[in-house]
Amino acid sequence: MMDYSIRDQVAVIKLDNPPVNVLGSAALTSIYDGIGKADRDPSIKAVVICGKNGIFCAGVDIKELDNGLHAPWIKHIGDFIDNMKKPVVAAIEGFALGGGLELALFCHYRIALKTVRVSLPELQLGLMPGAGGTIRLPRAAGLNNAFDIITTGNRIPAEKAAMMGIIDQIVTGDIIEEGIKFVKSKCNIDTSLVCLRMKTVKYSGDLDDISEAFMTKVKSKFKGAIAPIVSILEFVIIILDLYYVHLQSLSKNSPTYTRAKGTCK
Numbered sequence: 001m002m003d004y005s006i007r008d009q010v011a012v013i014k015l016d017n018p019p020v021n022v023l024g025s026a027a028l029t030s031i032y033d034g035i036g037k038a039d040r041d042p043s044i045k046a047v048v049i050c051g052k053n054g055i056f057c058a059g060v061d062i063k064e065l066d067n068g069l070h071a072p073w074i075k076h077i078g079d080f081i082d083n084m085k086k087p088v089v090a091a092i093e094g095f096a097l098g099g100g101l102e103l104a105l106f107c108h109y110r111i112a113l114k115t116v117r118v119s120l121p122e123l124q125l126g127l128m129p130g131a132g133g134t135i136r137l138p139r140a141a142g143l144n145n146a147f148d149i150i151t152t153g154n155r156i157p158a159e160k161a162a163m164m165g166i167i168d169q170i171v172t173g174d175i176i177e178e179g180i181k182f183v184k185s186k187c188n189i190d191t192s193l194v195c196l197r198m199k200t201v202k203y204s205g206d207l208d209d210i211s212e213a214f215m216t217k218v219k220s221k222f223k224g225a226i227a228p229i230v231s232i233l234e235f236v237i238i239i240l241d242l243y244y245v246h247l248q249s250l251s252k253n254s255p256t257y258t259r260a261k262g263t264c265k
């Protein structure tokens, strides 16, 4: 399900679940184990996550969804990386779709070949991007772009994704070599500063107006099947609102207040 190797003090975690590296229970467990191993090993300075077979990851294994995915649920991987001091980069080729993009968004950085496409197609499948997509995508790409990507399921080309802030660098050549080179240059950076979950959500205009406009657009597109879509959009808004509520409960002098304040501008 995953190859673990060490190159020049960098752990390379290569998803290996042919043909398209979907995330079932076994693959998720092996990624979680691999990241834990890299974190515990004092000789490892950084981590690259990539995929075999010319593709990063086609998302969660849809065939397993009916039976329920077993622990560690994909979100646990995100929680773990959020707290890692060693930088983690997603080195993307082919596609990063659904849970695959969410996995990439867990990482501190994302690099990609120019030919890459990313998307969150969950909504079209009657699902929601529940593994952090609603939290991290707005923080990477801004609220307006995130709503657009989540509601359309469009596949975004790498260069556009880079302009939006989803991809940090477009590279050419061997994606793993590039990943190693990239992540080694980030070893002295405080990872909490690049952890997407702690970043500010950027949006232009009034939050209620933006969400209302997207609701209207989505309702007209998905005639007769809007319940999950409306819930998902509301969920994104609720997450933002929760940050405000959380803020109000904190002492204004606390470091947590200062940090949390930055997440909901």
Ligand SMILES: CC/C=C\C=C\CC(=O)SCCNC(=O)CCNC(=O)[C@H](O)C(C)(C)COP(=O)(O)OP(=O)(O)OC[C@H]1O[C@@H](n2cnc3c(N)ncnc32)[C@H](O)[C@@H]1OP(=O)(O)O
Pocket (backbone or CB within 6 Å): 019, 020, 022, 058, 059, 060, 061, 062, 063, 065, 095, 097, 098, 099, 100, 121, 122, 125, 127, 128, 129, 130, 131
């Ligand atoms: C509570 C919240 C829970 C879950 C959240 C889930 C989020 C998700 O990740 S949902 C999944 C989102 N991903 C997708 O929708 C991607 C679907 N796949 C594709 O679009 C394409 O397969 C492709 C990745 C673009 C590759 O295309 P191609 O090279 O033409 O190969 P295919 O013939 O389409 O696929 C090969 C083989 O893989 C199977 N497969 C592809 N994706 C998945 C998947 N996500 N889960 C399970 N299986 C998948 C596909 O069915 C083919 O299988 P065969 O047996 O060979 O037919």
